[in-house]
Amino acid sequence: MSNVKKYKDIVAFHPGYYIADIIEDMEVSQAEFAKRMGTTAKTLSKLINGQANISNDLAKKLSVMMGTSVEVWQNLQNTYDRKLIEMQQAKDYDEQTKIVKEIDYRYFVDVVDLPITRNVNDKVANLCRFFRVSDLRIMLQPDFLVNFRTSTSCNNEKNIINSRAWIQTAINISKNINTSPYDAQKLKRYLPELRSMTVQKPEEFLPRMKEIFADCGVAFVLLPHLKNAGVNGAVKWINDERVVLAMNNRGLDADKFWFSLFHEIKHVLQQKIKTVFISSTMEEMIDINNKLEKEADEFATDYLIAPADYKKFSPSKYTSDNEIVEFAKKIGIHPGIVAGRMQHDGIIPQNGCSKLKEKYIIETKYTA
Template sequence: MSQLRDIISGAGAIDSAAADVISSAVGGSPTFWKTRQEKYEEALARAVASVSDDDANVWFDHIPAPDAKPKGRVNAGNRSSELEKRLAFFGVSTLGSWHARYGRDRRETRFRTSFAYTSHEGATSMWLRQGEVEASLRETREWNPDRLRERLNEIRSLSRISKPTRFLKLLTALLAEAGVALVVVRAPSGCRASGASRLIAPDKAMVLVSFRYRKDDHFWFTLFHELGHLLLHGATPFVDDEETNQKDDPCEREANDFAQSMIVPENRIAELESLRPDEDTIRRFAVSLGVSTGLILGQLQHRGLVPHGKLEKLRRTWTWDQIEAAA
């Protein structure tokens, strides 16, 4: 699996042993796969040679990749190898094709962030690409929105489970039945994204989460928000950064409304807003809805009915050790 991951991410090559395995798994002779590797390397070399100095500066200044050197450590001697790492990792041949898939061009990807080019865009694109690589390795059924809708109540009920090692496995399996690969990738330095959703193949959708803040209400709201994008917006690519206010974006409003309805149905909103802000009342209401108390606390705080920082024992906060063990 690690060798396959390296091949997909551009960090590894199809050698004789890998060619034998791929041939047995998907067909084609080992010679065919080794020839494809040779042609890929030739095409990559041509792509590297065609990168202008201006475009190279953009790659080095803004777009990192695993094991790539930062701008200050790039010189004439390693320029080609550093460009090769970035082109291979993102699976593109030009800066333009990178921008079409990972950049802030809203014709392709909708970011809840500033539309100006910023330094964290490259970090976010690396996070996205890491998610795509992992998602491509996951086995799922064919993407089916109706099948996902059928599983929403069961997905929602998993919020009551406290440990990520228990609920993530169940959640991943439920989403895979609907053709959605759930991937957890911790955001690298500079990336402020909480979640993303997109089709990575015509028959496979991806939901990528970063566990930003490590709190249960934030995780589940992010998950429901991304599922809302998949169901409401034709699996159009989205990257969501909760730090940015995009109240004027109708798609974000719709995804937020979807996530809120997953936590508290419309016919229970009045009851939520009239709750007495104490632990026992909130616990009883959460039990009646079949969700965790943290989700109800989050909704009350969002509405200004409970001050931030109060009743925090109702909210679960996980450590990175717990998250990474589950992921």
């Protein structure tokens, strides 16, 4: 083992490096120097070769023998140790560069006000601090935040990293939201009011929606889409009395927004404390109990448009926009939701009834 370590422009000199020079200047053998020092040849050899650190006892002996202070030798050891840490950190940052390149750093500048920088190491440090991890590679560990289906695909790793980054961002933001203790019955009583908001504009329903969720113990967070995350929504319990419900706030048609919202509400009501639920546009990102997912889908579908009402309406490919609008008005819901249901059921093409659809774009800004 060498008593000098190098990585890039960082050089670390073990105290044994200096002891070797002293032995050479004294023109004695290591065995003799060990006797003069009052230690064994084996201990001295390990010290010279950087295999052992200077103990307080050895520092005392060297200080007496060489006429220096004990601190001189302790400082040499401390300097070496600090250099090793600096060296390891540089190596770690280099390894994390691969992960940083998979993350849209600008997103975190725009959304949570992380410092603007072009320096890769600064990006690593800023993201580690924000995600509360010691190393970005932790974002790829199977049991971190939420489990996904594993794959050897690079795209899969990119999706996993960014999905976890999006979820952690929602968790961080949720810490600034005050909530009452979780109350499932209260949330159920609020469901009709939440459904009635589908006919309102986001600027009208969002303030009240946040109040309702907070009153029920739900920290409701709206976040812009993060590139390669593919996450539309997520539910994560913080503890028995508090749960985070996060939603993607950009690029969603109104019908998809409301379906996703009620889908996530059902996951909240399922109250699976140890399960993180993800609604994703990417099939490989979904790794949740299929029964619970099906329940959430059916709940969102049936609560927005009651099966009996939909059956009575009996839509077909010949159903006009005006008929959809009248039906939506009758059941008190956004007509785009009815059109979206018909698209989902294959009654009309995906571009059908496009005039009835509405896209929500809700800008948000948070502090890191």
